[in-house]
Amino acid sequence: MISLFILLSFFIFFIAVLICLPRSVKVELSALPSPAWIYLQIVLSLFYKKLIVKKRGPKIEVNLTKPVRISPTRFQGFMRLTGFAGQDGKVEPASAIIPASYPFVESFRLTMQALAHPQFPFPILGSVLSKNRSILLREIHHEDKLFFDCTVNPNYRITDKGHVEVDVVTCAHAMRTANDRGSGSSNVMVWKNTLTIIILTKRMKKKDESSAAASGDTSPSFGRLVTWHLTGDVGRRYGGVSGGLNPLYPW
Structure with missing residues (x-):
């Protein structure tokens, strides 16, 4: 009787979560979603998403309708973790320069929400980071209020090993200042x-066309510039800053 009650409760909970999932491929949020809600969606997606090969999918967009400020706690944790802080490990958020790699920490949950979307065709548990590129178009200041938007590129690529490569593009917008070029939008x-x-x-197996031509990958080759020596717990510490719970972090 107790087992039946537990199963029924789980079924009702599962249905309730499915009802709350976003339906439209364009999602607008007033605040960043909580990590618990994101990872609940990811776990539940294992029940209805399959690891199949696709070359195209829906264009999923997740936007913040309200701006967010840089979190002093996350920023200081990031600066200490990446070595940007001083020798004493302290950093003054109001005076420090925002590194180009930092906004990813603030927008990480938006990126994960896009990948957890019900219409994204793949379960992302077990996915692998291929590469990441950040471009800082102008300096970001601590007083800036940032609007984030995230888009999943609907054109997928097939790798040499037959896996699927997906691009997720995230942008940050700030209020236009007198130093910003152009006109029009206030952001x-x-x-x-x-x-x-x-x-x-x-x-x-891929078709006869070369993998580079099929994927459109024209990435240049890079030589080694520097070798970083990192402590064994750096993955767990980064996950604590960004909110990432990837099981690979402990390793």
Whole structure:
């Protein structure tokens, strides 16, 4: 009897969560979603998403309708973790320069919400980070109020091993100042990030065309500039700053 009650409760909870999931491919949020809600969606997606190979999917957009300020707590944790803080490990948020890699920490939950969207065709548990590129279009100041928007590129690529590569583009906009060029909108893009993940699927042979031509990958080759020596807990510490709970972080 107790087991039946537990199963029924779980079923009702599962249905309630499904009802709350976003339906439209364009989602507008007034605040960043909580990590608990995001990862609940990701776990539940295992029940209805399959690891199949696709070359195209829906264009999913997740936008913040209200601006957010840089979190002093997250910023200081990031600066200490990445070595940007002083020798004493302290940093003054009001005077520090915002690194180009930092806005990703603030927008991480928006990116995860886009990938957890019911219409994104793949479960992302077990996906692998391929590459990430951040562009700082102008300096970001601590007093800036940032609007974030995130878009999943609907054109996927098939890798040499037959897995699926997906680009997620996140942008930050701030109020236009006298130093910003152009006119029109009151907001100006100050940061753009392209996150590329690989969805590990059942391997599929590619057609005769070369992998570079098929994927449109024209990324230049890079030489080694510097070697970083990191402590063993850096992954867990970064996850604590960004809100990421990827099980790979402990390793």
